[in-house]
Amino acid sequence: MHLFLERKHNKEMKKDLHPSNYRLVVFKDMSNDYAFLTKSCIDSRETVKWEDGNEYPLIKLEISHTSHPFYTGKMKLVDTAGRIDKFRTRYAKK
Numbered sequence: 001m002h003l004f005l006e007r008k009h010n011k012e013m014k015k016d017l018h019p020s021n022y023r024l025v026v027f028k029d030m031s032n033d034y035a036f037l038t039k040s041c042i043d044s045r046e047t048v049k050w051e052d053g054n055e056y057p058l059i060k061l062e063i064s065h066t067s068h069p070f071y072t073g074k075m076k077l078v079d080t081a082g083r084i085d086k087f088r089t090r091y092a093k094k
Contacts (some may be wrong), residue, residue, distance in 0.1 A: 025058045029064035036064075 006010035020043040028035040028049050037050060 024056050024064050025059055026050055027059045027061055027064070029067055031063060031067045034064060034066040 008041070021041045022039045023041070024034050024037055025040040025042060025044065026037050026038075028048070035048075037056065042057075042059055044059050046058040046060075047055045048058040049055050
């Protein structure tokens with residue numbers, strides 16, 4: 001057992017494993033306009049002015065914890081790309 005612990009501690013950490021471009025980013029739920037600021041390394045072409053007056057990259061979300069039925073307890077239908085209409089026309093009774 002003691003030999004195993006020595007091997008484990010002698011192992012070096014892998015270099016350059018995680019991204020180095022973490023920065024503050026605004027994520028916005030487009031179904032209810034809820035937005036939150038957090039760190040991320042995701043790329044974005046859009047920016048938004050935040051409550052603190054600074055401008056941050058913007059990531060648009062279709063659904064978040066404020067609109068997801070599991071967290072809200074409400075069944076809300078989110079159809080951003082017309083998927084339901086496509087399904088109904090494809091499988092409509094003829």
